[in-house]
Amino acid sequence: MYRIGKEFRFEAAHSLPGLPEGHKCGRQHGHSYTVEVTLVTASELADPGFVVDFAGLAGLGAYLNESFDHRDLNAVLDVPATSENLARHLYCWCVEHLDLPAAVAVERVRVSETASTFAEFAPALS
Ligand SMILES: Nc1nc2c(c(=O)[nH]1)N=C([C@H](O)[C@H](O)COP(=O)(O)OP(=O)(O)OP(=O)(O)O)CN2
Numbered sequence: 001m002y003r004i005g006k007e008f009r010f011e012a013a014h015s016l017p018g019l020p021e022g023h024k025c026g027r028q029h030g031h032s033y034t035v036e037v038t039l040v041t042a043s044e045l046a047d048p049g050f051v052v053d054f055a056g057l058a059g060l061g062a063y064l065n066e067s068f069d070h071r072d073l074n075a076v077l078d079v080p081a082t083s084e085n086l087a088r089h090l091y092c093w094c095v096e097h098l099d100l101p102a103a104v105a106v107e108r109v110r111v112s113e114t115a116s117t118f119a120e121f122a123p124a125l126s
């Protein structure tokens with residue numbers, strides 16, 4: 001198996017609903033988000049030895065810049081703007097929009113709000 005990944009960053013605000021009264025994350029606040037997407041392929045590499053060119057992931061960077069950077073995530077997503085929900089949303093976006101060879105799959109998307117936390121979404125193994 002070969003894996004490749006690329007990391008993107010954006011700045012955004014959010015607040016989380018449904019938390020106990022006084023929870024700090026119920027208040028509007030911001031994060032410098034990190035998004036890491038990982039692609040996997042079985043065994044064959046494309047010339048000159050790529051899973052895919054890292055540039056093939058540029059569409060995700062453009063989507064993050066256009067739709068997420070310096071925005072209120074509560075107005076962008078139709079689910080609570082947790083790291084978990086954002087990771088799932090971005091995984092689904094990658095599967096739908098990245099133009100990947102048939103042998104290459106989106107393995108997972110990881111989202112970090114802070115340097116010490118992350119959430120990942122990956123499809124269940126069948
Ligand atoms: N499972 C999740 N838990 C929390 C999420 C989340 O998306 N998934 N998000 C938050 C808040 O967005 C919060 O802003 C970040 O939480 P936390 O890392 O706890 O905040 P701090 O950086 O201030 O960490 P300290 O260790 O308390 O300094 C909360 N939980």
Ligand SMILES: [Zn+2]
Pocket residue numbers: 014025029030031113
């Ligand atoms: Zn937060």
